[in-house]
Amino acid sequence: MDPKNIMRLPSYIGGIFTVITGVFIFLFPEISSDVIGILLGVVLFVSGISDFIGDIISIRLIKDTRNEYRLCAEIGLVYSIIVMACSLYLIFKQGSVLFWLSSVVGLMFLSCGVVRFRQAMLVFKKKDSYSLVIVGLAVFVIISGIVLLTDAFSGTRDIIVFAGIALVISGIESCLISAGKN
Numbered sequence: 001m002d003p004k005n006i007m008r009l010p011s012y013i014g015g016i017f018t019v020i021t022g023v024f025i026f027l028f029p030e031i032s033s034d035v036i037g038i039l040l041g042v043v044l045f046v047s048g049i050s051d052f053i054g055d056i057i058s059i060r061l062i063k064d065t066r067n068e069y070r071l072c073a074e075i076g077l078v079y080s081i082i083v084m085a086c087s088l089y090l091i092f093k094q095g096s097v098l099f100w101l102s103s104v105v106g107l108m109f110l111s112c113g114v115v116r117f118r119q120a121m122l123v124f125k126k127k128d129s130y131s132l133v134i135v136g137l138a139v140f141v142i143i144s145g146i147v148l149l150t151d152a153f154s155g156t157r158d159i160i161v162f163a164g165i166a167l168v169i170s171g172i173e174s175c176l177i178s179a180g181k182n
Contacts, residue, residue, distance in 0.1 A: 010057070014050030015174030018043055022167025029160040036160065041090030043167070044108065047174075048083035051076055072119055079115045083108065102148045105163045110145025112170060113138055119177050137173035141166060 021043040058073035117138035144166040
């Protein structure tokens, strides 16, 4: 199997899992905070693990230490560790999820958006057909993080629905970035 395809597989798995979770949260926002905490924790943990594995594979396959893809993978490695730590908090402290939901998810989207934006800019330099869409999705994820951090919504249900939509977009973006890597 081509090493490039192996590098893409964790991102596809994480992206698809994120989309499914986002759709579930969007369709069933009335579920209890315990379920939301566990569900978001699990999706973030799977996403963090898949990104972690993908970044380790990328770092090992890219021999040139000055390569911008290697640097991007190293930054992504730190991000994936942060995602896994936050996901464990959500899993083990599900009762406080609704209280922290806006801030925790907002911080996750903001950091994810910044990392994805950096990756999108690398793809954009190549004039790939997905470039404009990927950059737009990355900007949307950054804006989603800022909106959630500022608690712009009045009700918890709105935050949950918005988080579901942002998860779907983030998952799609993850798959498109993987498809755009050469």
